[in-house]
Amino acid sequence: MSDILYDLTDGVATITLNRPDKLNALTPQMLSDFFAAVAKAGADPEAKVIVITGAGRGFSAGLDLAIIGGGGSGNVQTNPDGTPQWGDDVGPALAPYYSGGWPVLITCRKPTIAAINGPAFGWGFILALHCDIRFASTSALFNATFARIGVPGEKGSAWLLTRHIGQAKAMDLLYTARRFDGTEAKALGLVNDLFDDEALLPHVQEYARNIATFSAPRSLAAMKAQVWTALDEDYSTAFAAADKEQHLATQTQDFREAFNSYREKRPPRYTGR
Structure with missing residues (x-):
């Protein structure tokens, strides 16, 4: 089964990250297919609104470090103490796989809505930031992990986060790289509203259909x-x-x-x- 699911119903294109056993952690092929799905919806006159969500109990745990560490194979070699032994594909060599495509979420001229069902960590967090509107479930968790893995605010995340919630609040989340829940995300203004887990996607779909029908x-x-x-x-x-x-x-x-x-x-x- 594909790691990216695409459905078009009533003018709403729903793109689902579909690696539920890995909390929808992102791989090179998965990202490529995801960006292609967004571009497909953007070019389709029948698609009026784009909804993005995750299968299972998570939105996206972020970049799949297991696949990166194993040179793309998923078999991570370890040091004697059990820590990962990163291969040559960590760092600048990743650029061809992970740098392209992100702007399509903003340059696409159709509304994008994130239905954040569970963890949105690292690059999963960034993906949500690129959407126009964000709704979250009560089980949602967020984490801008970057400072704790020795990188800056990746993929425009610092630029986006500052515009979404303001400078001081953005710096708090970026500097501490702490986890925070949906309730705090709503208080920060990072998500538009919060729903029980089972009510999240039905609400987002109805919200999107309303836009697709009347706007x-x-x-x-x-x-x-x-x-x-x-x-x-x-x-x-x-x-x-x-x-x-x-x-x-x-x-x-x-x-x-x-x-x-x-x-x-x-x-x-x-x-x-």
């Missing part, structure tokens, strides 16, 4: 771009860009459909044109 795709694309660039632009630049997008939007079929469906008291039938 115009072109509006979603424009607003996603506006929000992600907002903190790096001054007000005047952002205002001018919004005016330009508004003018373009009024020329579209979806703009007319929004008003027609309202007058006719029916769900809109958006085409993205």
